[in-house]
Structure formats: C-alpha cells, structure tokens
Amino acid sequence: MTAGTGEFDLIARIRARVAARDDVVLGIGDDAAIVQLPPGRQLVVAMDTLNAGVHFPDGSAPAGIGWKSLAVNLSDLAAMAATPAWCTLSLSLPASDPAWVDGFLDGFLALAAEHGVALVGGDTTRGPLSVCVAVHGLVAPGRALRRDGAVAGDDIWVSGTLGDAAAALMQWSAGDAAPDPWLRARLDRPTPRVALGESLAAIAHAAIDVSDGLLADLGHVCQAGGVGAEIDVDALPASPALRSLHAGDARRRLQATGGDDYELCFAAPMQARAAVARAAAGSGCAVTRVGRIVAGQGVDARDATGMPWRADRSGFDHFGAR
Ligand code: ADP
Ligand code: MG
DSSP states (O other): OOTTOSHHHHHHHHHHHOOOOTTEEEOBTBSSOEEOOOTTOEEEEEEEEEEBTTTBOTTOOHHHHHHHHHHHHHHHHHHTTOEEEEEEEEEEESSOOHHHHHHHHHHHHHHHHHTTOEEEEEEEEESSSEEEEEEEEEEOTTOOOOGGGOOTTOEEEEESOSSHHHHHHHHHHTTOSSOOHHHHHHHHSOOOOHHHHHHHTTTOSEEEEESSOHHHHHHHHHHHHTOEEEEEGGGSOOOHHHHHHOOHHHHHHHHHHOOOOOEEEEEEOGGGHHHHHHHHHHHTOOEEEEEEEESSSEEEEEOTTSOBOOOSOSSOOTTSOO
8 A cells, every 4th residue: 555545544544533532541542442331321232334335325425424324323322222422433445545534534423523422443454345333322221222112002103204215215226317415315314313212211112213114123123022013104204305206105115114214213102192292302303103002913004094005015124035
C-alpha cells in the first residue's frame, strides 16, 4: 500500500475522529478495549453485518453505509429496551481508500454522536466490501424486552410507518428516473427507535424490530411466546409518500412484508394504552395499534373488511427460496 494509506493509517484516521466517553477505560489502540460497566446493569450485545450488493446497492454513498451499519445495530438494542453505550467496527475493504473511510465515518459517527455511543475498537482488513458492527448497551436486570413475553389479549403496536424502505428499493431496482428522496432516506438512513424502546421497558411484554418484514418478524414473537397474532393489514401506518405511490394490495404487500424499516413492533397489555401513548409522545415517535395477540399460533392477517389476506411471502430470508 502507498504511504499514508495502509491499515494502520486507516485505523489512525478512525481513532482521530472518535468521541470520548467517561466509561471507556481504554479505547482504540491496544489489543482490546476496556469499558467500565455501571453497577447493577446487564450488558446487552448485538451484531449485524452489511454486505455490498446484499444489504446496500453497489455504489451506495459511504456516509449512508456508515449510518445504516450502526442504525441497524442500534435498532436491535432499541428492540431490547437497552441504552446504547459502546460499539466495535469491522471493516473489510477492497482497497485502502481514505476518502471512502472518511465518508463512511461521516455517517457512522453522526449517528453515534446522536446516541452518545463510543467506538472502542474493531478490525480493518482487505476483502470484498463488508461492514460488521457490534453494539453494547445497558439495561436494568430483568428489564430487557424479549421476543418471548407476549400473552393472549395484548395489543400489537408498530412505531412510525411501514413499507417506506421497500418502496424505495422498488424504485431503485426499477431504475426510476425520479425516485422519491424522502423514501430513499428511509432506506439509507433508518432511524433507530432507541428512546421509544427505552421507555417501553416497563410497559411492553415483548418487542422486535422490523427488519425482515412485519409478518415475518411478528411471526418470531408468536413463535417465541407460544402465541398467535391477528393483524389488520389496512391499519398499518403508511407515510404520505407511500400512499401517493401505492394503493390496495401493492401497498399492503410493501407494508406487511417489506423489510428494512427498522420500526419497533411490540405487544403491550390493553390496560397500558395510555402509558404506550405517553411513551410515544415522550420519545417523539408515533405508534399505531395494528392487532392483538391471541391464543394459538402464527400470524392471521386480515384486511379492513375482515377477509383473510395472504402474502406471497412473509418477509426476507437470506437463505430462503426467492
Ligand atoms: P490486533 O492485531 O491486535 O488485533 P489491530 O491492528 O487489528 O490489532 O487493531 C489495532 C487497534 O485498532 C485495536 O485497538 C483495534 O480495536 C483498533 N481498530 C482496528 N480497526 C478498527 C476499526 N475499523 N474501527 C475501530 N477500531 C479499529
Ligand atoms: Mg486485528
């Protein structure tokens, strides 16, 4: 590699831009990082990989890749009701490209700053473009929101709007000459619902983030909890941008099975409706009631008239049939 662009120069570039955090005893530069856990907190750990051509289109702006690689991880912590604290970053790059790394860090560190997350270490290697991030969050013992806590009678809620990222991906794959920029931002720069997740810790019974499609992700909650779910696909929250582009079954399909929205889907007792509304207002994120947990198994989707609604697939599965 040419002078100034080797592995250690890239790491130095990253290190120079990382913000401090009081509980980071030792950050980037040694064989491993040391962080100080606050007393009486459990550590919540999540990891997600983004591969070029699979999780983001080839040629995507590096800042968007940086943002999204952290956002999808923070979304997992949000779905556990954990407070993000630290993260690590593994970068596989086809070539040493300081400009690409700078752009990547613009997006990555902007989101890290929003949530006060410190980058404490990682790995930098040569290979196909791939980004792997691990995040570490904190939660009071027993307070994490798991997938397995839903009980029959619970309301099912979703945050924000669904189907936007899938609609953007559809425009992109169709080579749309005038793609909707707001939808595209929903795909490239998802907003992890961290504050909402934290405030649901004492309210909800179970939660998951919608990464693979609502029907698929809600299906995981049902399976984990040994319960079933009924949802009204016409009650799913839709953005004005999505409504202006898609109607009827096309919209239902995007909203019920489209992935990449990174909204929260959670089950909460009926008596907690006012508390859920307060949590939503307090975190500045709208929530919509879309169904209920029932005895049984699987997700029963219906339209507004009560007719069963079937999708040709429930969500995205990397190793599933296409
Ligand atoms: P080792 O060979 O001991 O694993 P490395 O040379 O891989 O050490 O890394 C040196 C230091 O730089 C370590 O503290 C490591 O965590 C950090 N580091 C390497 N790559 C990254 C990266 N992409 N982002 C953040 N920190 C990194
Ligand atoms: Mg290493």
